[in-house]
Amino acid sequence: MLNFDMEYKSWNREVRNSYWFLFSGQRLLVREKEEQLEIPFDLDLNLLGIEPIDMMHIGAMDEIDCYAASLPNMEFVPEGFILKGLRETYGLMADEWFFAAGRAQHLIHWKENHKFCGRCGNPMGMIEEERAVKCTSCDHIVYPRISPAIIVAVIKEGEILLARSSRFPTGMYSIIAGFVEPGETLEACVNRELKEEVGIEAKNIRYFASQPWPFPDSLMVGFTAEYSSGEIVIDNKEIVDANWFSKDLLPQLPGKASIARKIIDWYLSSTP
Numbered sequence: 001m002l003n004f005d006m007e008y009k010s011w012n013r014e015v016r017n018s019y020w021f022l023f024s025g026q027r028l029l030v031r032e033k034e035e036q037l038e039i040p041f042d043l044d045l046n047l048l049g050i051e052p053i054d055m056m057h058i059g060a061m062d063e064i065d066c067y068a069a070s071l072p073n074m075e076f077v078p079e080g081f082i083l084k085g086l087r088e089t090y091g092l093m094a095d096e097w098f099f100a101a102g103r104a105q106h107l108i109h110w111k112e113n114h115k116f117c118g119r120c121g122n123p124m125g126m127i128e129e130e131r132a133v134k135c136t137s138c139d140h141i142v143y144p145r146i147s148p149a150i151i152v153a154v155i156k157e158g159e160i161l162l163a164r165s166s167r168f169p170t171g172m173y174s175i176i177a178g179f180v181e182p183g184e185t186l187e188a189c190v191n192r193e194l195k196e197e198v199g200i201e202a203k204n205i206r207y208f209a210s211q212p213w214p215f216p217d218s219l220m221v222g223f224t225a226e227y228s229s230g231e232i233v234i235d236n237k238e239i240v241d242a243n244w245f246s247k248d249l250l251p252q253l254p255g256k257a258s259i260a261r262k263i264i265d266w267y268l269s270s271t272p
């Protein structure tokens with residue numbers, strides 16, 4: 001069992017004997033080995049002609065330091081490596097690696113989007129004491145942002161509510177999800193999203209589990225609920241189709257990496 005430790009260490013340190021989570025846009029640099037993927041270890045970046053930017057210490061895997069960085073203008077991939085979208089790496093490396101890579105992608109996205117101060121427009125710099133950036137002019141500090149979102153499975157007489165977003169791949173359906181509004185509780189968010197997107201109300205809303213979802217910076221908070229009232233009315237903006245599905249007649253579902261799929265699988269394994 002691997003152990004990933006997130007304890008903060010300053011970015012400004014000698015880098016040796018480390019794992020490297022290197023991203024070119026949304027794609028992660030990995031090594032293929034016997035149908036599994038490996039995170040590069042102790043990579044000699046100069047030798048490979050790679051100059052990463054926005055380098056950050058992100059934690060330690062079994063006490064070995066892990067760094068995240070971006071690869072700008074990646075025109076070629078060094079021999080023996082491939083670039084792979086993070087979602088496609090799921091199942092090809094241990095979950096601990098997948099979630100560490102997600103943390104790396106999340107932090108890189110945050111840093112790339114906070115190069116300048118939102119208050120006064122001057123450049124931001126990393127600070128030593130904690131994982132944050134600070135304005136070089138007005139001292140405004142920005143921490144990594146996490147956007148909470150709810151995701152909920154509603155069950156009605158043994159059937160599950162699944163909906164199709166216009167953003168989904170053709171044919172795929174999932175459970176209802178949406179971002180939490182400022183000033184809103186998670187439970188209120190569940191009710192609002194169900195009302196807005198499919199026009200129904202639910203009861204017995206219960207916490208299921210949560211999952212970091214670094215596309216780009218969410219924390220998904222999963223719930224289950226029972227149908228209470230209302231007919232399905234789709235908004236035709238976020239949602240283009242929705243229906244109640246029985247266990248034996250399911251459409252195409254989200255990939256195994258997602259909490260959506262974990263909740264749907266819970267429904268599939270539940271009785272009756």
Ligand SMILES: [Zn+2]
Binds near residue numbers: 118120136137139
């Ligand atoms: Zn500033």
